[in-house]
Amino acid sequence: MAVYALTGFSLVSLLSFGYLSWDWMKPSLVADVATDPMEKSLRPAFARPPHIIFILTDDQGYHDVGYHGSDIQTPTLDRLAAEGVKLENYYIQPICTPSRSQLITGRYQIHTGLQHSIIRPRQPNCLPLDQVTLPQKLQEAGYSTHMVGKWHLGFYKKECLPTRRGFDTFLGSLTGNVDYYTYDNCDGPGVCGYDLHEGEDVAWDQSGKYSTFLYAQRVSKILASHSPKEPIFIYVAFQAVHTPLQSPKEYIYRYRSMGNVARRKYAAMVTCMDEAVKNITWALKKYGYYDNSVIVFSTDNGGQTFSGGSNWPLRGRKGTYWEGGVRGIGFVHSPLIKRKRRTSWALVHITDWYPTLVTLARGNLSNVPGLDGYNVWPAISEGKESPRTEILHNIDPLYNHAKHGSLEDGFGIWNTAVQASIRVGEWKLLTGDPGYSDWIPPQTLTNFPGSWWNLERLTDGLRKSVWLFNITADPYERYDLSDQRPDVVRTLLMRLVHYNRTAIPVRYPAENPRAHPDFNGGAWGPWASEDDAEEWEGGREPLKSRNKKKKCKICKLRSFFRKLNTRLMSNRI
Helix, strand or coil, X not given: CCCEEECCCCHHHHHHXXXXXXXXXXXCCCCCCCCCHHHHCCCCCCCCCCEEEEEEECCCCCCCCHHHCCCCCCHHHXXXXXXXXXXXXXXXXXXXXXXXXXXXXXXXXXHCCCCCCCCCCCCCCCCCCCCCCHHHHHHHCCCEEEEEEECCCCCCCHHHCHHHCCCCEEEEECCCCCCCCCCEEECCCCCEXXXXXXXXXXXXXXXXXXXXXXXXXXXXXHHHHCCCCCCEEEEEECCCCCCCCCCCHHHHHCCCCCCCHHXXXXXXXXXXXXXXXXXXXXXXXXXXXXXXXXXXXXXXCCCCHHHCCCCCCCECCCCCCCHHHHECCEEEECCCCCCCCEEECCCEEHHHHHHHHHHHCCCCCCCCCCCCCCCCHHHHHHCCCCCCCEEEEEEECCCCCCCCCCCCCCCCCCCCCCEEEEEECCEEEEECCCCCCCECCCCCCCCCCCCHHHCEEECCHHHCCEEEEECCCCCCCCCCCCCCCHHHHHHXXXXXXXXXXXXXXXXXXXXXXXXXXHHHCCECCCCCCHHHHHHHHHCCCCHHHHHHHHCHHHHHHHHHHHHHHHHHHHHHC
C-alpha cells in the first residue's frame, strides 16, 4: 500500500466540504460493454428536430462551478443545471485535442490515431479526413451548422478546416491558445502569429475584442439571422478559461479579496464566461428557439491547478488520468427533458454526444458503424439506465514509459510501463505514468502552491505502475486496491488488450518549419500543398527526412536574412 503524507486536509475536511455525503452511483462490478451501440438507439417523440447548442469550456476545473461548492460565482450555470439534468458521472479526456476529436467523431482516440498529446500548430496533422463528423451528420439531417470558438483539430491544409468538416460558418481560433484580445499565439520563441478566423479568412478586423464576449455576440447574431422554424446546431467552444489568464477589470474586481492572484483572475474569467452563457440563453428565448432547444454544457478536461483551476476533492489535474483530469462538469438543459430538475449518475462519456445528438436530430447512423459512443438521451431525459458500462480513457504507446513497469507486472498480457487507463463498472485501472497525482484544494491562499500545508501528496507513487480503484466507493482515488484484487486487475488488463488490438497507428508527425506564420502573412493557417498532404498522410517516410528538399527555398531565404543581419550588426559595432 502506498504511504501518504496528508498535510492539512483529512476526512473531517472532506466532510466539512460536503462531498462525502454525495450519493455516488453503484453500477455492477465488471459489466460487459454493448457490442452494438446502435441497438440502444431510441428516437424521442419530438414534434420537430430540436435546436442544439453545445457549449464546451476550456480547462474549467471540476470544482469551479457554483453547484460543486465553488467560491466562484456561476449563477447562470447553476440555474441551467438545476432546471435540467446534472451529469455527475460524466467523463471527458485529460487534454484539449482528444476531447474535441472524440466529441466530433464519437470515437476513442485509439480509433482516430490521436491517442498521443495534442495537435500542435506546426504539425502536418488534423482530424482524419475519413471520419464523418457530427456536424456533417447533422447537415445530412437538414440542420444549419455553425461553430464559434476554439477548433484545435488541425489546419495544415484547407481540407482540415471547420468549414470543410461540416460547419456552414466558423468564427474562432485554429490553434490551442491565443491572447484573449490580440489573438496572437506563440508556439515557441519567435514563432508567433495571429489566430482569429472568419470562415477560411483571417479576421484581422476583430482584434481587440475580448474573445468570450465576441463569441457570445456571434452566437446571438447567428440566432437573429436564422429562422427558428429550421433546425440549427451551434457548437460554442469557448477559449475560456484556458491560459493566458485575462479578463475585463470589472470581473476581477469582484474577487479582489481573493489572495491568490492566479485564482482571482481565473475566477473572473469563469464568471465572465457564465454571463456569456446567460446572453446566449437569452438570445435563444428572444428569437424563438428556446422551447424547442437542447443545451448541452461540458468541460473539455480537468482544471490546470497551477493556473488557478481546482478539481477538488478529486485527485490530479489537467493532463492526467486521475479523476481530476477526466471527470468533467456536464449538464443538459432543455424544455424537452421528461424528468427535469434532478441529478443523473448514469455513466456518460464525451463520445456519447455524437450518437445522442444525431438521434435527437432524426439523423441516420447506419453509415457510421463502429462508434464508441452510445445514445444516452433516454438515460438523461427519462432517468433510464445508461447503456454504457465502461470507458477506455486511453492507451498512449508514445508517452514516457514508467520506469517500474513491465510485462511481468501485467500478468504477461500487458506491459504496465505503457500509459493507459480504463473504467469498467465501478472499477478503474491505471498503468504506466498516470501523471501528477496530488490532491489540491482551491488555491485561495496568497502564497499557494508554495505552502506545504496546502497539498496532500503521494510519497511513493513513482515506484508503482499499476493502480486499481473502486471509483463508486472511492471517487477520490485514495485507496489503491491493486494488491488486494489481482483478479480485477487481470480482468481490466484483458479489456486493455482487447482495445489495443483495435487501435490504429499513432498520428504524431514532426513539426514543419513551413508552418511558421511569417510565411503566411503573419497568421496561423493552412500551409501545405496537396502533394505534401498526400505524401504525409501516406506515412511513407518521417517528415524530418522528407522535408529536406521541400524546405530548400525557405532555408535559402532564412540564410540570406541571417547574413544580412550579421552585416548590419557588424556595421553598428
